[in-house]
Amino acid sequence: MSTLQFSRRTRELVSNTSSAWLAFGVVLVVALVAGFVARPELFVTQAVGGLVYGAILILITLGLSLILGLMGVVNFAHGALFMLGAYVSYSVVAVWGLPFWAALVIAPLLVGLVGVFIEATVLRRLYDAEPIVGLLATYGLTLMIEETILYYWGATPLGYAKPVILQNSVSLGVTRVSSFRLFMLGVATLVVIAVYLLITRTDFGLTVRAGVQDGEMTEFVGVNLPIRFTAMFFLGTAIAALAGVLQAAEYGMNSSMGQTFLILSFVVVVVGGVGSLFGSVVSGVVIGEATYLGPLVLVGIAEYTNIAAISVTGIRGLIPYLVMLFVLLVRPRGLFGEEGLLE
Amino acid sequence: MSTTGTDSTSDSDADAAAHEQSDETTNAEGGTITAGSRRLPAWFVRYRVPIGLLVLVLLLRPVVGLPFMLGIESVAPAILIMMLFVAAFNLLFGYTGLLSFGHAMFFGFGMYASAIAMSGHGAAPELPFFVGAVIGIAIAALVGYLLGRLTVGKGEIYFAFLTLAAAQAVFFISTRDPYGLTGGSNGISQGAQPTWIESFRGQLRITLIEWPESLLSTFGWLDDWYLLVGVVFLGAMLVLWQIVRSPFGRTLVAIRENEALARAMGVNTARYKVWAFTFSGGFSALAGVLMSVNNHGASQAWLSITTSGDTVLMAVLGGIHYFFGAIMGAFVWEFASGYLTDFGVLNLGIVSFDLSRELSHWQFLLGALFVVVVVVSPTDGLWGYLRSLATRLGKHVPVSNDE
Numbered sequence: 001m002s003t004l005q006f007s008r009r010t011r012e013l014v015s016n017t018s019s020a021w022l023a024f025g026v027v028l029v030v031a032l033v034a035g036f037v038a039r040p041e042l043f044v045t046q047a048v049g050g051l052v053y054g055a056i057l058i059l060i061t062l063g064l065s066l067i068l069g070l071m072g073v074v075n076f077a078h079g080a081l082f083m084l085g086a087y088v089s090y091s092v093v094a095v096w097g098l099p100f101w102a103a104l105v106i107a108p109l110l111v112g113l114v115g116v117f118i119e120a121t122v123l124r125r126l127y128d129a130e131p132i133v134g135l136l137a138t139y140g141l142t143l144m145i146e147e148t149i150l151y152y153w154g155a156t157p158l159g160y161a162k163p164v165i166l167q168n169s170v171s172l173g174v175t176r177v178s179s180f181r182l183f184m185l186g187v188a189t190l191v192v193i194a195v196y197l198l199i200t201r202t203d204f205g206l207t208v209r210a211g212v213q214d215g216e217m218t219e220f221v222g223v224n225l226p227i228r229f230t231a232m233f234f235l236g237t238a239i240a241a242l243a244g245v246l247q248a249a250e251y252g253m254n255s256s257m258g259q260t261f262l263i264l265s266f267v268v269v270v271v272g273g274v275g276s277l278f279g280s281v282v283s284g285v286v287i288g289e290a291t292y293l294g295p296l297v298l299v300g301i302a303e304y305t306n307i308a309a310i311s312v313t314g315i316r317g318l319i320p321y322l323v324m325l326f327v328l329l330v331r332p333r334g335l336f337g338e339e340g341l342l343e
Numbered sequence: 344m345s346t347t348g349t350d351s352t353s354d355s356d357a358d359a360a361a362h363e364q365s366d367e368t369t370n371a372e373g374g375t376i377t378a379g380s381r382r383l384p385a386w387f388v389r390y391r392v393p394i395g396l397l398v399l400v401l402l403l404r405p406v407v408g409l410p411f412m413l414g415i416e417s418v419a420p421a422i423l424i425m426m427l428f429v430a431a432f433n434l435l436f437g438y439t440g441l442l443s444f445g446h447a448m449f450f451g452f453g454m455y456a457s458a459i460a461m462s463g464h465g466a467a468p469e470l471p472f473f474v475g476a477v478i479g480i481a482i483a484a485l486v487g488y489l490l491g492r493l494t495v496g497k498g499e500i501y502f503a504f505l506t507l508a509a510a511q512a513v514f515f516i517s518t519r520d521p522y523g524l525t526g527g528s529n530g531i532s533q534g535a536q537p538t539w540i541e542s543f544r545g546q547l548r549i550t551l552i553e554w555p556e557s558l559l560s561t562f563g564w565l566d567d568w569y570l571l572v573g574v575v576f577l578g579a580m581l582v583l584w585q586i587v588r589s590p591f592g593r594t595l596v597a598i599r600e601n602e603a604l605a606r607a608m609g610v611n612t613a614r615y616k617v618w619a620f621t622f623s624g625g626f627s628a629l630a631g632v633l634m635s636v637n638n639h640g641a642s643q644a645w646l647s648i649t650t651s652g653d654t655v656l657m658a659v660l661g662g663i664h665y666f667f668g669a670i671m672g673a674f675v676w677e678f679a680s681g682y683l684t685d686f687g688v689l690n691l692g693i694v695s696f697d698l699s700r701e702l703s704h705w706q707f708l709l710g711a712l713f714v715v716v717v718v719v720s721p722t723d724g725l726w727g728y729l730r731s732l733a734t735r736l737g738k739h740v741p742v743s744n745d746e
Contacts, residue, residue: 074500074503122714122718125718126717126718129721130499131499131500132442132499132500132503133717133721135442135500135503136442136655136659136713136717136721137714137717137718139652139655139656139713140656140710140711140713140714140717141710141714142710143652143656143706143707143709143710143713144707144710144711144714147704147706147707147710148704148707150704151700151701151704151707259648259649263507263508263511263648266504266507266508267504267508269504270501270504270505270508274500274501314519317515317519318512318515318516321508321509321511321512321515324505324508328493328497328505329493332496332497
């Protein structure tokens with residue numbers, strides 16, 4: 001695209017957008033500038049932190065979004081499998097004494113096998129039923145998995161040391177970021193790219209997408225669909241477990257992390273649009289940045305307008321829900337949702 | 344769907360009249376009733392739900408107190424309250440087909456409103472009990488209405504996600520403790536009981552009327568808290584039953600079965616769903632009000648996703664297409680909770696297993712049972728299974744859904 005075409009398309013885009021959206025865009029830019037002016041260094045630190053947090057959210061959500069978008073199954077057990085990955089990595093590192101890099105491979109594999117077992121025994125019977133039945137069944141599985149974790153590892157919060165090479169922080173000019181968080185960002189990027197390539201560029205991904213659209217026809221053409229669905233579920237579960245391993249190394253683990261991140265994943269998926277992987281990626285970044293920059297922007301606006309009540313303390317926890325509320329009011333299907341999926 | 348009854352409504356009560364006319368009738372839902380040599384009287388069949396509820400309220404406490412059951416009678420009011428809560432939830436899930444994963448927030452509204460009003464916690468003034476209760480129910484109904492307006496049109500899965508998120512937001516707000524109202528993660532425990540309740544040896548007693556000595560033996564039993572809960576439970580469940588039997592309730596079932604067809608017939612499905620949500624929220628708050636008196640206050644654990652999830656579990660376990668399914672599910676859950684946690688040692692004669700550690704994770708077993716129920720028959724549940732057993736054993740029990 002030449003520069004002339006690019007500027008023409010931009011002009012077309014701007015002229016086609018409704019004035020309400022333009023006004024909103026302007027307000028958003030002004031708010032961000034207000035936040036930046038109020039605390040410049042903190043703004044940059046928080047912006048980078050928001051990006052990293054968004055990457056973590058993306059990685060955690062990717063498994064759920066993959067299974068939901070590609071198989072039409074609402075995997076309520078996603079949070080529990082995420083937690084299982086974390087606890088298995090604890091066993092690998094702290095109990096068996098293997099290095100962290102081994103846990104990065106072993107935990108997703110083991111939890112993926114658990115996922116295969118779940119898919120083969122429970123979910124396979126429910127593909128023809130309504131989506132809500134799959135949600136209920138996986139909720140029951142969540143209960144079972146979480147109780148097993150409580151039984152085997154106990155209820156006290158656990159943690160283990162990160163590998164030595166990733167324990168210090170890296171300077172990025174204006175701010176310092178922990179190198180493990182950069183590592184998480186890198187892993188998230190790699191996994192997203194790998195999944196994208198798998199789905200769009202390989203025969204496997206093509207046949208799975210065809211199977212979701214029209215399973216009967218795909219099987220007539222000679223594709224072994226049950227194996228592929230099992231493999232996709234394995235992949236989604238393994239990614240969830242990988243996210244759990246990273247989360248465990250950085251933040252430790254406790255018995256409620258499954259629930260917390262499950263709800264966050266749902267919020268990210270709903271905001272991005274059910275069934276759209278690109279939507280999940282975008283919404284992960286948006287929610288991550290909003291969570292980190294939101295309080296700062298409110299502080300900036302409060303200082304600018306001298307209304308102290310605007311900077312509500314502790315609003316950070318509510319921000320994902322507020323973003324979801326806003327997005328659903330203006331775009332009920334999420335940012336990139338497809339019509340007809342799960343409706 | 345054909346009916347040989349005299350009514351034109353697709354109501355299984357029509358078959359009760361038809362009973363007298365022929366030996367074999369087909370009721371509206373297509374099940375066959377064969378009148379054997381014994382026939383149940385028509386009034387019994389028509390009013391089997393209220394009769395069943397009355398029997399339940401009368402028998403629950405003595406049965407629960409039996410040594411081979413739970414052995415303690417004081418959990419009976421809590422079991423009744425949970426049954427009411429799950430029945431309110433089932434109005435939305437079983438009869439309308441909308442899965443709400445956030446019903447704990449409605450329960451919490453009732454619980455917290457009652458506790459806040461009684462104790463004057465934080466910035467709230469001290470209000471009489473009934474005012475607090477009405478405020479709680481009104482807030483729950485209002486939130487149900489508004490949330491319903493926002494979310495019912497978006498599809499079942501979205502609805503489940505959104506109610507989950509809404510409940511989490513409410514939980515989060517209660518942790519932040521705005522204006523000192525909710526007491527944060529500690530909840531409200533001081534002074535949250537109405538003045539006409541007092542605690543006597545662990546049992547709650549109503550002290551509205553001071554009986555003189557002569558009347559104490561004849562009327563003293565009226566002071567039982569369980570009795571009050573039973574009366575409120577009976578009243579609320581009868582209202583729910585009437586809602587379900589009414590044209591409104593029947594329309595909800597039509598919406599659940601085939602929404603496109605209902606809309607083609609001219610039913611404003613969104614409006615019905617919103618009102619079902621509102622009613623469901625209101626009754627849940629009523630259960631919350633009762634629980635706040637029963638538990639001497641409001642605790643934040645009742646607002647968590649665990650409560651919402653347990654409610655879904657209880658409803659599906661019992662059988663969502665049946666009115667008594669919710670009741671059975673709540674009973675099974677509460678019974679399992681009480682029974683299995685105190686189980687201790689399984690004595691098989693020659694060997695005995697100390698299962699106390701395993702059974703403290705009894706939720707695993709109920710989760711497994713839940714998965715089995717969902718895979719085998721998600722809408723019938725345990726109550727549906729018992730009904731089908733009863734039909735096979737005694738052929739004059741009418742088989743129909745939604746009863």
